[in-house]
Amino acid sequence: xxxxxxxxxxxxxxxxxxxxxxxxxxxxxxxxxxxxxxxxxxxxxxxxxxxxxxxxxxxxxxxxxxxxxxxxxxxxxxxxxxxxxxxxxxxxxxxxxxxxxxxxxxxxxxxxxxxxxxxxxxxxxxxxxxxxxxxxxxxxxxxxxxxxxxxxxxxxxxxxxxxxxxxxxxxxxxxxxxxxxxxxxxxxxxxxxxxxxxxxxxxxxxxxxxxxxxxxxxxxxxxxxxxxxxxxxxxxxxxxxxxxxxxxxxxxxxxxxxxxxxxxxxxxxxxxxxxxxxxxxxxxxxxxxxxxxxxxxxxxxxxxxxxxxxxxxxxxxxxxxxxxxxxxxxxxxxxxxxxxxxxxxxxxxxxxxxxxxxxxxxxx
Amino acid sequence: xxxxxxxxxxxxxxxxxxxxxxxxxxxxxxxxxxxxxxxxxxxxxxxxxxxxxxxxxxxxxxxxxxxxxxxxxxxxxxxxxxxxxxxxxxxxxxxxxxxxxxxxxxxxxxxxxxxxxxxxxxxxxxxxxxxxxxxxxxxxxxxxxxxxxxxxxxxxxxxxxxxxxxxxxxxxxxxxxxxxxxxxxxxxxxxxxxxxxxxxxxxxxxxxxxxxxxxxxxxxxxxxxxxxxxxxxxxxxxxxxxxxxxxxxxxxxxxxxxxxxxxxxxxxxxxxxxxxxxxxxxx
Numbered sequence: 001x002x003x004x005x006x007x008x009x010x011x012x013x014x015x016x017x018x019x020x021x022x023x024x025x026x027x028x029x030x031x032x033x034x035x036x037x038x039x040x041x042x043x044x045x046x047x048x049x050x051x052x053x054x055x056x057x058x059x060x061x062x063x064x065x066x067x068x069x070x071x072x073x074x075x076x077x078x079x080x081x082x083x084x085x086x087x088x089x090x091x092x093x094x095x096x097x098x099x100x101x102x103x104x105x106x107x108x109x110x111x112x113x114x115x116x117x118x119x120x121x122x123x124x125x126x127x128x129x130x131x132x133x134x135x136x137x138x139x140x141x142x143x144x145x146x147x148x149x150x151x152x153x154x155x156x157x158x159x160x161x162x163x164x165x166x167x168x169x170x171x172x173x174x175x176x177x178x179x180x181x182x183x184x185x186x187x188x189x190x191x192x193x194x195x196x197x198x199x200x201x202x203x204x205x206x207x208x209x210x211x212x213x214x215x216x217x218x219x220x221x222x223x224x225x226x227x228x229x230x231x232x233x234x235x236x237x238x239x240x241x242x243x244x245x246x247x248x249x250x251x252x253x254x255x256x257x258x259x260x261x262x263x264x265x266x267x268x269x270x271x272x273x274x275x276x277x278x279x280x281x282x283x284x285x286x287x288x289x290x291x292x293x294x295x296x297x298x299x300x301x302x303x304x305x306x307x308x309x310x311x312x313x314x315x316x317x318x319x320x321x322x323x324x325x326x327x328x329x330x331x332x333x334x335x336x337x338x339x340x341x342x343x344x345x346x347x348x349x350x351x352x353x354x355x356x357x358x359x360x361x362x363x364x
Numbered sequence: 365x366x367x368x369x370x371x372x373x374x375x376x377x378x379x380x381x382x383x384x385x386x387x388x389x390x391x392x393x394x395x396x397x398x399x400x401x402x403x404x405x406x407x408x409x410x411x412x413x414x415x416x417x418x419x420x421x422x423x424x425x426x427x428x429x430x431x432x433x434x435x436x437x438x439x440x441x442x443x444x445x446x447x448x449x450x451x452x453x454x455x456x457x458x459x460x461x462x463x464x465x466x467x468x469x470x471x472x473x474x475x476x477x478x479x480x481x482x483x484x485x486x487x488x489x490x491x492x493x494x495x496x497x498x499x500x501x502x503x504x505x506x507x508x509x510x511x512x513x514x515x516x517x518x519x520x521x522x523x524x525x526x527x528x529x530x531x532x533x534x535x536x537x538x539x540x541x542x543x544x545x546x547x548x549x550x551x552x553x554x555x556x557x558x559x560x561x562x563x564x565x566x567x568x569x570x571x572x573x574x575x576x577x578x579x580x581x582x583x584x585x586x587x588x589x590x591x592x593x594x595x596x597x598x599x600x601x602x603x604x605x606x607x608x609x610x611x612x613x614x615x616x617x618x619x620x621x622x623x624x625x626x627x628x629x630x631x632x633x634x635x636x637x638x639x640x641x642x643x644x645x646x647x
Binding site: 079228359362 | 408
């Protein structure tokens with residue numbers, strides 16, 4: 001049932017894509033332009049993510065729709081957003097569609113970086129969980145949930161035989177000079193972790209006094225941190241080797257390291273893992289809006305969401321009951337413990353203040 | 365005898381490099397200065413304006429400390445690199461031509477390594493699991509392997525490693541042109557090789573040494589990756605914070621203001637050291 005309706009949607013959009021392509025070809029009267037117009041540039045996080053998409057997702061998409069995909073490796077953090085915005089000012093689009101994390105998504109909305117999406121051309125997006133649809137203040141859709149992921153408490157099983165159960169393990173005196181944490185306030189989400197672990201929840205961050213409480217508690221953590229990382233590969237290598245035996249990291253990638261036989265584990269602490277998600281968004285400088293809609297619609301199908309969970313290790317952005325994921329498969333990418341939801345609003349309204357406090361905290 | 369240029373056409377040969385310099389250095393630098401006065405929009409990007417707030421934010425004890433650490437680190441790198449590279453290059457120029465070429469090719473190939481590879485390689489070399497401390501344990505100098513990174517020493521080592529080939533390449537022409545009869549004269553008058561090196565070679569090339577120190581200093585000031593990979597947050601240079609602002613906070617105006625400040629301070633320091641050198645030479 002699901003599949004049929006999605007195929008129907010595809011057929012309609014595909015026809016309009018062909019029409020659009022023909023119009024371009026007619027204008028330019030050059031067949032090579034038609035082919036170029038059919039190539040959609042899709043930005044996904046470089047490294048393991050991009051490799052998995054290149055292998056498991058894009059070839060099937062091209063087969064199903066006739067639209068060729070050129071994948072572009074994008075950096076994490078706001079770096080890609082900055083590049084997209086700078087390029088859009090020059091009317092260039094380094095990628096037509098990009099996977100963007102939530103803070104970046106909201107910043108892009110403020111800068112009107114994203115093309116408004118037409119839900120009529122995205123029938124499958126109706127299944128996407130409502131909080132994973134990003135909207136402009138006027139209600140237009142700016143982004144559609146692509147994948148969800150968790151940041152959890154990870155540790156090296158050789159160096160730390162007993163699995164930790166709470167984020168409070170980071171503050172343990174035994175962990176002196178042993179932790180690896182993310183270096184930026186807006187990607188480590190440690191303020192939220194502190195609030196959830198010691199102050200009863202992220203609501204404590206509503207006020208400046210509450211934020212300062214969390215900064216104060218975090219400053220106790222400093223002596224335990226060996227590595228404040230921006231580069232994920234650096235932490236991953238150090239974690240596998242036991243050089244930095246504990247820290248915060250992505251649940252999906254840690255799962256892959258476990259599967260490869262490395263002595264590491266990912267724990268959902270009792271306060272919850274940190275959930276974050278990436279959305280598909282289209283740069284306003286892109287001229288491939290039609291193809292981008294086809295792509296986003298394709299990615300929202302339950303079968304593709306399940307495939308992503310199995311092959312990339314991400315959590316689905318649609319209700320899991322719509323997918324054919326087994327309980328074991330779902331447990332591998334998610335958890336029943338209620339997650340810590342980042343306070344994205346703070347990273348917009350108080351971005352510079354938080355960044356300054358944070359830098360002063362860790363640089364000391 | 366070559367005549368000094370008289371007509372506009374005589375300046376022809378330098379027109380091309382001058383235009384290139386203008387196009388690819390002066391214009392981008394001008395744009396950066398312009399952006400440093402733009403208005404930051406929190407939670408967004410920036411819009412054209414003329415405000416001083418980006419510079420005002422920089423003028424704080426915190427950034428003053430980061431700036432002075434960056435300067436000290438760059439100065440340390442310059443001194444260590446020149447102290448290592450000067451005797452090395454001197455000995456190199458005494459070798460057979462073929463051997464010299466081999467060494468220079470090897471040093472040039474080091475330059476082809478990316479900063480990322482250098483950073484990861486040193487992180488591994490200085491780690492407790494696979495690092496050189498294991499060798500020290502084997503020969504009995506250490507009781508147990510320890511991790512030497514992240515630390516100030518690791519940052520310094522990494523940047524010196526990266527700067528060393530440049531230093532040699534800058535020193536090489538001057539040292540290879542040095543008249544060998546100078547040291548021969550010193551030797552015939554009874555100076556030991558070490559003595560003649562310090563009393564003849566080093567003073568004869570004082571200006572070259574100062575110029576090289578300045579070049580390595582400026583080179584090290586721009587390092588932003590190695591301090592992140594090999595250092596703790598207190599070893600992050602101003603360049604690291606500039607990268608943070610530009611790439612991760614999307615705060616181009618503040619990043620530009622910090623970069624302009626860094627350029628001005630380093631230009632000032634270079635000018636000062638040249639001035640001091642001139643006075644000493646005149647005296």
